[in-house]
Amino acid sequence: MIKSELQQNEDVRNLSYDELVKYCEGMGEKAFRATQILEWIYEKNAWSFDEMSNLSQPLREKLKQDLILQRNSIAQKQISEDGTTKFLFDLYDHEKVESVLIPTEKRTTACISTQAGCKFGCKFCASGIGGWKRNLTCAEIVTQVLHVKEEALKHKRPLTNIVFMGTGENFDNYDNLMKAIRIINSDKGINIGARHITISTVGVVPKIKELAQEGLQVELAISLHGYDNPSRNVLMPVNKKYPFDELIAACREYVRLTKRQITFEYILIKDVTCTENAVQALKKAFRGIICKMNLIPYNPVSEFDHKTPSKEEMLKFKNSLEASGIHATIRTPRGKDVNAACGQLRHKHLEK
Ligand code: SF4
Structure with a gap:
């Protein structure tokens, strides 16, 4: 250039x-x-x-x-008892974005945002409540990683993993995301292995197909959160545009072309997604797809009326999936005391 x-x-x-x-x-x-x-x-x-x-x-x-070349200004920084550190950055136009440092025993992960706000309006997520403001540039995406990396190094922990699971639908900002990933992955950039980078999507079918052609060894996570059209419609308006069967077909094609496993993210909501019916439907849908499931206990957002299932209910659901041949883990919520779930810190800041 x-x-x-x-x-x-x-x-x-x-x-x-x-x-x-x-x-x-x-x-x-x-x-x-x-x-x-x-x-x-x-x-x-x-x-x-x-x-x-x-x-x-x-x-x-x-x-x-x-x-x-400069730092982001930090509107807020919160450190949880478990070491999870959440940043709320104030961008040049005063849009706010969140990034999170998540230290665990084996890895140090940065959770990164790709949009200010979000237009997808999933019914369990604080990020969609204020609507979409704008896409982040490649530099704004990469700079979040640099801040989190710096924080990790202060604790003598090299950054090992990146998950694009912050605010925004990643595939709604596809070109900037891909450019940022190439910089993060490059040995002339941040040099994080592609297999340590996870992109999450609510299921933008055309972009799943495009990613399959990129030749990148990144991990793909699908926010599924439903087991058929009616259950998915409850939580995810995007299902009207890209219905359940179309999404599952795109995932099957992705696995066929890339030979890579897909992770399905699945929120456990009492009496909505955490039922035996759901297990049977998922077993049928996942036939022929190399995959695993991340089960996420619902993290309450004041605007929505859902409930978290009991520990016993969640365990029963997981065991039932495993018995059907679907590998599943229940994710431990991190940083609950610092609003670490998607968009919560930003949302609370905007409310004020
Ligand atoms: S889950 Fe993702 S796509 Fe859905 S509203 Fe939240 S940020 Fe947007």
Whole structure:
């Protein structure tokens, strides 16, 4: 990307390695300068061009004129008793986005947002309540990862995993997401293995098909939350556009083309999704799909009237799935004391 092709106020984290090489060469600099700049940003966690001490002063000045590199401002930061740390970032236009650092015994995960607000309006999620505001840029996605990585390193924990499960429907911002993933995955970027990156979707069928063609070894998680059209319609308006059978067919095709396992996310709501009928329907639907299920106890949001099943009810549901040959785990809710479920911190902030 040469200088004249840059947007006004272009953030350097919007540029791929190839684009930065083109920019450097366009200014009469050698290509290796691009590598040095990216090393400062993604390996050494630099937040300004002034820190890049192996670049000449005139080059640093040119970079400062053409490109932006700065921290997000943090509107709120909450640390849970279990170490889960939640950030609410204030973007340049005062839109707010959430990111979460989730440390567990084996891994350190960043949960990242791709949109400010969300238009999909799932009936268990705080993110959709205020509606959709805008898509995040590639740089805004990557910068959340850099902040979470920095926080993790303060606790001497290298960042190992990324999950795109924050605010927004990821496939509604497909191009920026893919560019950000390539930067996160690249050895000239944040260098996190593709198999350690999970993209979650509510089931935007055309994009599931597109992802199958990308040749990326990322993990795909489908927010299923229903076992047929009527049960899915209760929670997920997107089911009207992409009905249950169409979604399951796209998943089957995805597994056939990529040979990769799919994770189905499934919220356990008392008397709605946590029933024996559901087990039988899921068993039939998943025939021929390599998959596992993540069972998520419903995390109450004041606007919705659903209830969390008892521990016994949840365990019975899981055992019943396992007996039907479907591998399932009940996820432990993390950071309950810091509103760590999707969109809750942002929603509480907007309410105020
Ligand atoms: S679950 Fe995801 S897609 Fe649904 S409203 Fe929340 S952020 Fe949007």
